[in-house]
Amino acid sequence: MSDSMRNILIAFLIPVIVFLISAFVLDKDMVRYPFVSSAKGMEREKSAVIEAVRMYNKILTDFYSSGGKPALLNEFPATKAIKHGVFRDLGFITTMKRVLVYDMADMMPVDVRITSFNTAQAVVFEEWNYVYQRIEDRMPVSALKGLGQGFRYWLARQGGTWIVTGWTPVEVEEPEDKGFLF
Amino acid sequence: MNKSFAELKKKSILYLPVAAVAVLLLLILWLLMFVYLYDIPLYDAAGAASFRIFYIVLCCLAGFLAALFFHERSYAAFFVSLGICLLLVQGLILLGYRFEGMAGVGEGEEIERLDVISKGFWAEIPRIPLRLISVSTGDKGQSESCNVVLDGRAVEIEKGRDLVWAGMRIRMEGVRIAPLFILRNLAGEELEAGYIKLDWAAPVKPFFQFSILPHRFFVSLPDAPKERWMRSGKGWRPVDAQQDLGHRHEGKASFPSELERLHIMIMRGKLTILNKIVNKGERVEFDGHRLEFRNGAPWAIFVVKRVQSYYVFFAGVVLIIVGAVVKAIGWRKA
Numbered sequence: 177m178s179d180s181m182r183n184i185l186i187a188f189l190i191p192v193i194v195f196l197i198s199a200f201v202l203d204k205d206m207v208r209y210p211f212v213s214s215a216k217g218m219e220r221e222k223s224a225v226i227e228a229v230r231m232y233n234k235i236l237t238d239f240y241s242s243g244g245k246p247a248l249l250n251e252f253p254a255t256k257a258i259k260h261g262v263f264r265d266l267g268f269i270t271t272m273k274r275v276l277v278y279d280m281a282d283m284m285p286v287d288v289r290i291t292s293f294n295t296a297q298a299v300v301f302e303e304w305n306y307v308y309q310r311i312e313d314r315m316p317v318s319a320l321k322g323l324g325q326g327f328r329y330w331l332a333r334q335g336g337t338w339i340v341t342g343w344t345p346v347e348v349e350e351p352e353d354k355g356f357l358f
Numbered sequence: 359m360n361k362s363f364a365e366l367k368k369k370s371i372l373y374l375p376v377a378a379v380a381v382l383l384l385l386i387l388w389l390l391m392f393v394y395l396y397d398i399p400l401y402d403a404a405g406a407a408s409f410r411i412f413y414i415v416l417c418c419l420a421g422f423l424a425a426l427f428f429h430e431r432s433y434a435a436f437f438v439s440l441g442i443c444l445l446l447v448q449g450l451i452l453l454g455y456r457f458e459g460m461a462g463v464g465e466g467e468e469i470e471r472l473d474v475i476s477k478g479f480w481a482e483i484p485r486i487p488l489r490l491i492s493v494s495t496g497d498k499g500q501s502e503s504c505n506v507v508l509d510g511r512a513v514e515i516e517k518g519r520d521l522v523w524a525g526m527r528i529r530m531e532g533v534r535i536a537p538l539f540i541l542r543n544l545a546g547e548e549l550e551a552g553y554i555k556l557d558w559a560a561p562v563k564p565f566f567q568f569s570i571l572p573h574r575f576f577v578s579l580p581d582a583p584k585e586r587w588m589r590s591g592k593g594w595r596p597v598d599a600q601q602d603l604g605h606r607h608e609g610k611a612s613f614p615s616e617l618e619r620l621h622i623m624i625m626r627g628k629l630t631i632l633n634k635i636v637n638k639g640e641r642v643e644f645d646g647h648r649l650e651f652r653n654g655a656p657w658a659i660f661v662v663k664r665v666q667s668y669y670v671f672f673a674g675v676v677l678i679i680v681g682a683v684v685k686a687i688g689w690r691k692a
Contacts, residue, residue, distance in 0.1 A: 195381070199388075203406040268572045286587050299594075344576070347585065349588045
């Protein structure tokens, strides 16, 4: 290969290499999307979305059961607006001198969609048990009750992880009666 | 010194176009791959940080090459390079300064702030001096329209028709009714009240909150389609076609002229506190409070989009043609 041909090849390859490096560093989520779009990748991503929703509900349970202790606030996979909403509710319950203890009995994924390289939606059916307790001595002041509700969650990828950006209630046919769930 | 500068100039003219072609091919491949293969919106694909950086690098390369060719007195190449640079700059302007936003405005109100639908990386949210004077709800077979004062000038806007002002296209998308919601305590004292602008046609059930309560109030028309899922074998399926949540539910149900009944669902956290159809004036109790709704006030949805100009694009095309003509004249003379 002559010198000039080699130099032309170098002049061509340098921008390509620099572009690829910058794309992997600056646009990680978009660059990984073609790999995620395979059937196996999509399943893995959907599992990650469901896991984010599970973590969201798990930490939510902790916030309510502790009466609003923010120990896991940084791990809570939600936007600032949602976090504010949760703590507004906790503040409301505290003004009633109560603690609301939630326990998630079951969560069933209904429909999970990766809508783009950094957004997803998940419809889930959640079954919860809950009881109100007195704030002073944690004695129950209500009967233990159960609820079943469908939710649609919107999620976005931030910093490589899925976080909840919004939710709305949806109607989901209740699965077969499994009896009272602890 | 002169010799090394001449050598550098010669190498730049030889190798910089190669680098520019490499960058151009990369950018085109990037767009083709993400937009056509993976259905990512064009603006998201072109908005990627690495894409933007290398696009600007390409503009600079084209401009630098134009300067080099001018210095070398290769005027045909100069005009073509400068023309290509201008075409790229036009692309940057389209990407960077695009803007689309919307606002809900009640009678007597001004557009205070636009909600961004999409925005380029350099675009700022514009201020639109528009005040809504009156609204026609299209009850008697007429189309929905409104009278506004825009920048001191009285204008009538019909639904779906565009109005252009200061490089912005303003369109009135529709008229809605904002019911008056009143929150009281159990003693009947009014705590908070307000006209709530709810877009019944939005694909997702709208909700609002009072400033003093954490509750979410999901409000919809009684006959509005709802998202429902049913078991189907081992999986699930949506019940209604309207559940393609990307679509708006336009039609008669999206705009009743009188609001007699509303479906209200009140949620606090995971708990459904209330879920029923409520009549106008009926007071419903929840968590130590009472809620009622009354006759609403009309409001209009405005969508504002920046009108992009293409002068830089046309200037680029003219320069490329000039470059081609200069080259042809040069060939003829040779």
